[in-house]
Every structure is written in C-alpha cells, then in structure tokens.
Amino acid sequence: MDYITITGLKVFAHHGVLEEEKKNGQDFYLNAKLFVDCHKAGVSDELRDALNYAEVCQFMTDEFKSDSYDLIEKACEELCRKLLLRYEQLEKVELKLDKPHAPIGLPFENVSVTMERAWHRAYLSFGSNMGDKKAYIEKGIQEIKEHPLIRNVKVSQLLETKPYGYVDQDVFLNGCLFLETLLLPEELLAFLHEVEQHADRKRVIVWGPRTLDMDIVFYDREVYDSEDLIIPHVDMQNREFVLKPLAELCPNYRHPILGQTVKQLLDQVQSIPQE
Ligand SMILES: Nc1ncnc2c1ncn2[C@@H]1O[C@H](COP(=O)(O)OP(=O)(O)OP(=O)(O)O)[C@@H](O)[C@H]1O
Ligand SMILES: Nc1nc2c(c(=O)[nH]1)N=C(CO)CN2
Incomplete structure (x- = not known):
C-alpha cells in the first residue's frame, strides 16, 4: 500500500513524568508513515485528491503540543488516534516519537517509541x-x-x-x-x-x-x-x-x-x- 513519510518534525512540548519536564518542556521529533491510497492524486496531480502533508504536519504539531502526558507511549497513542480520526483517507499510521533530551542522566543518542495503528x-x-x-x-x-x-x-x-x-x-x-x-x-x-x-x-x-x-x-x-x-x-x-x-x-x-x-x-x- 502507498504511504507518505514525514521525518524529524520538531515539536516543543511538555510530556514527561518529571515535574520539570512538564514545566519547562523539551524538543520531541515526530516521524510518521501515513498509509493512504495515492493513486488518484498520482493520476490527477490535484492537491484536493491528496493527503496534504503540510496540513498534516501542522495538525500533528498543534495536537502534540496541546496535551501534557507522563509517558511517550500515551503521547504517541493519542496522536495516532487523532490522525486516524481527523483524516478519513488515512487507513493506517506508523508513528515513531523521539525524545532525545529525556532526563536519563547518561550519555545517549535517543529514546523513542514506535506504534502502528489502523482502522x-x-x-x-x-x-x-x-x-x-x-x-x-x-x-x-x-x-x-x-x-x-x-x-x-x-x-x-x-x-x-x-x-x-x-x-x-x-x-x-x-x-x-x-x-x-x-x-x-x-x-x-x-x-x-x-x-x-x-x-x-x-x-x-x-x-x-x-x-x-x-x-x-x-x-x-x-x-x-x-x-x-x-x-x-x-x-x-x-x-x-x-x-x-x-x-x-x-x-x-x-x-x-x-x-x-x-x-x-x-x-x-x-x-x-x-x-
Ligand atoms: N467471536 C466471539 N464473539 C463474541 N463472543 C465470543 C467470541 N468468541 C468467544 N466469545 C466468548 O463467548 C462468551 C459467551 O458469549 P455469549 O454469552 O454471547 O454466548 P452465547 O451467545 O450463548 O453462545 P455463542 O457465542 O455460541 O453465540 C463471551 O463472553 C465471549 O467471551
Ligand atoms: N435462531 C437463532 N438461534 C440461536 C441464536 C440466534 O441468534 N438465533 N443464538 C444462539 C446463541 O447465540 C443460539 N441459537
């Protein structure tokens, strides 16, 4: 099945278990694989037949910032759900949520969760x-x-x-x-x-x-x-x-x-x- 990929969408948000994470916020990165049938848009070359990735990025940013959850699992699950409910043509989404500044207190590159959710x-x-x-x-x-x-x-x-x-x-x-x-x-x-x-x-x-x-x-x-x-x-x-x-x-x-x-x-x- 066709898909559109968005990688490394940087969003400043307030998810985290620690009080200071909720207060100060930090940068997260969203990586989405959006499963949609692209054939109609591929033939017509009309934006109205396509899933507008710019709009999806704005939606993901707004929704991800609007809540404050303890866990990256919850933040990721909620965003998958919101995407599938908002965009009717979206059949499945695979979302990877990166939290490279998690307060781990050890040298590390990244911590992330990946989920696949579908109708x-x-x-x-x-x-x-x-x-x-x-x-x-x-x-x-x-x-x-x-x-x-x-x-x-x-x-x-x-x-x-x-x-x-x-x-x-x-x-x-x-x-x-x-x-x-x-x-x-x-x-x-x-x-x-x-x-x-x-x-x-x-x-x-x-x-x-x-x-x-x-x-x-x-x-x-x-x-x-x-x-x-x-x-x-x-x-x-x-x-x-x-x-x-x-x-x-x-x-x-x-x-x-x-x-x-x-x-x-x-x-x-x-x-x-x-x-
Ligand atoms: N596919 C299924 N759909 C619904 N219930 C199921 C299914 N498979 C197993 N069950 C289990 O069957 C249990 C009993 O269901 P229910 O009381 O509706 O049985 P029943 O209607 O008397 O018999 P049947 O399920 O053979 O029609 C449910 O609590 C559920 O856990
Ligand atoms: N005709 C009919 N017979 C049944 C039915 C039903 O829905 N219709 N359901 C049963 C148990 O689920 C058992 N027998």
Missing part, C-alpha cells in the same frame, strides 16, 4: 428473542454507531429465525452489521458486552433466551484465539441465522481458515435438510 473492518452478528426484540436491537445498533472509535456502520435486514441449538425458546430476530473501528478485538468484545448489558442481558442458559446478543464474526482477515475470544466466530459456518444476513453484506468475503466465501458457506448450510 479495522469487522462483521458482527446480533440477535434477540426476548421482549421488544426490534427495540433492543435498534438501541444496540444506535450505541454502536455513537461510539467515537467506530465509523461506517452498515446493517443488514433483520430476519425472524427459528431457535438453533436450544430449541425450546421463542423465535429470534437476527441480523449482521459491518463496521470500521480503531478498537482492538478484545476492546470491541468488551464494548459489545457493555451494549448487551444495557439491554439488561442476563447470562442464564447457554444458547438460551436473550434480550440482545452481539458476536464478532470476522475482524479483518484475522485468526485470533484467546481465553475469551475466538475469531472468526467458531460456529458461524453452521448458523444460517448468521450467514444469511452476512451474505447480504459480504457474499464474497472468504473465511480465513475454511477458505470458502460467505455465500458458499450459506449454500452449504441451506443444502442440509432441516428436521
């Missing part, structure tokens, strides 16, 4: 089979749309589905949604749990009735396993109530482990006779 694309599945199902779902989606680190939410149609697994319960209303986010997988999961809690979700029976359930189906092309999160969702390929609305959003998205597209997985599930 991630995720697909979620959601469902409800208690109370006002549509209202629970709509409120949950609204909460997702309002999250400051989530953008571009696209929602499938809602469909009524028979309960899968534990069948002695009411019919479900199900759907899927696409989003772009700066949240990491575990942060996204924690946020979805909050959204479920706001719908008064109680975890009583596994696969049992729920006011609102929100699962992560895909997160970029990632394969991720931790104690409490598995991506892609471990049972999505067996669930028509996931695959049908998902096929509306991304029929050609290929499952990173199974190698089949969402549409192919849906066709397979639908070819199995239901009792």
Whole structure:
C-alpha cells in the first residue's frame, strides 16, 4: 500500500513524568508513515485528491503540543488516534516519537517509541428473542454507531429465525452489521458486552433466551484465539441465522481458515435438510 513519510518534525512540548519536564518542556521529533491510497492524486496531480502533508504536519504539531502526558507511549497513542480520526483517507499510521533530551542522566543518542495503528473492518452478528426484540436491537445498533472509535456502520435486514441449538425458546430476530473501528478485538468484545448489558442481558442458559446478543464474526482477515475470544466466530459456518444476513453484506468475503466465501458457506448450510 502507498504511504507518505514525514521525518524529524520538531515539536516543543511538555510530556514527561518529571515535574520539570512538564514545566519547562523539551524538543520531541515526530516521524510518521501515513498509509493512504495515492493513486488518484498520482493520476490527477490535484492537491484536493491528496493527503496534504503540510496540513498534516501542522495538525500533528498543534495536537502534540496541546496535551501534557507522563509517558511517550500515551503521547504517541493519542496522536495516532487523532490522525486516524481527523483524516478519513488515512487507513493506517506508523508513528515513531523521539525524545532525545529525556532526563536519563547518561550519555545517549535517543529514546523513542514506535506504534502502528489502523482502522479495522469487522462483521458482527446480533440477535434477540426476548421482549421488544426490534427495540433492543435498534438501541444496540444506535450505541454502536455513537461510539467515537467506530465509523461506517452498515446493517443488514433483520430476519425472524427459528431457535438453533436450544430449541425450546421463542423465535429470534437476527441480523449482521459491518463496521470500521480503531478498537482492538478484545476492546470491541468488551464494548459489545457493555451494549448487551444495557439491554439488561442476563447470562442464564447457554444458547438460551436473550434480550440482545452481539458476536464478532470476522475482524479483518484475522485468526485470533484467546481465553475469551475466538475469531472468526467458531460456529458461524453452521448458523444460517448468521450467514444469511452476512451474505447480504459480504457474499464474497472468504473465511480465513475454511477458505470458502460467505455465500458458499450459506449454500452449504441451506443444502442440509432441516428436521
Ligand atoms: N467471536 C466471539 N464473539 C463474541 N463472543 C465470543 C467470541 N468468541 C468467544 N466469545 C466468548 O463467548 C462468551 C459467551 O458469549 P455469549 O454469552 O454471547 O454466548 P452465547 O451467545 O450463548 O453462545 P455463542 O457465542 O455460541 O453465540 C463471551 O463472553 C465471549 O467471551
Ligand atoms: N435462531 C437463532 N438461534 C440461536 C441464536 C440466534 O441468534 N438465533 N443464538 C444462539 C446463541 O447465540 C443460539 N441459537
């Protein structure tokens, strides 16, 4: 992918753990690799099609000076976040923050931190089979749309589905949604749990009735396993109530482990006779 590089942007700022660093300030140097698609600007030669690096430098300077953090990690993280939120065409940023005058008391050349942060694309599945199902779902989606680190939410149609697994319960209303986010997988999961809690979700029976359930189906092309999160969702390929609305959003998205597209997985599930 294309990128623009800015190196050695000198900014006087007040980040540091020590009181005198906060009071007196010092010079920092910002080095950014800005991942943007440059093809349009490369063809048109028009500034309006480009990421204006002069403007980005001014923005980085102003934002970096406007806060005072203890840690270079925090100063760097915040600046990455601000850049990604400010410039819509920026897909990823790699930022190296140099602090060559850090109060170390020993001869050294430089101390720095480097971070890579990006917009991630995720697909979620959601469902409800208690109370006002549509209202629970709509409120949950609204909460997702309002999250400051989530953008571009696209929602499938809602469909009524028979309960899968534990069948002695009411019919479900199900759907899927696409989003772009700066949240990491575990942060996204924690946020979805909050959204479920706001719908008064109680975890009583596994696969049992729920006011609102929100699962992560895909997160970029990632394969991720931790104690409490598995991506892609471990049972999505067996669930028509996931695959049908998902096929509306991304029929050609290929499952990173199974190698089949969402549409192919849906066709397979639908070819199995239901009792
Ligand atoms: N991809 C994922 N999305 C959401 N939760 C997940 C995922 N992978 C693992 N989990 C874990 O599953 C736990 C149980 O989730 P939940 O209570 O929603 O289960 P369930 O809806 O009854 O079953 P299922 O997850 O099979 O739909 C969550 O607390 C979470 O830690
Ligand atoms: N139709 C349908 N069945 C289910 C659903 C669901 O959302 N829809 N969720 C389950 C556990 O997450 C278990 N069974």
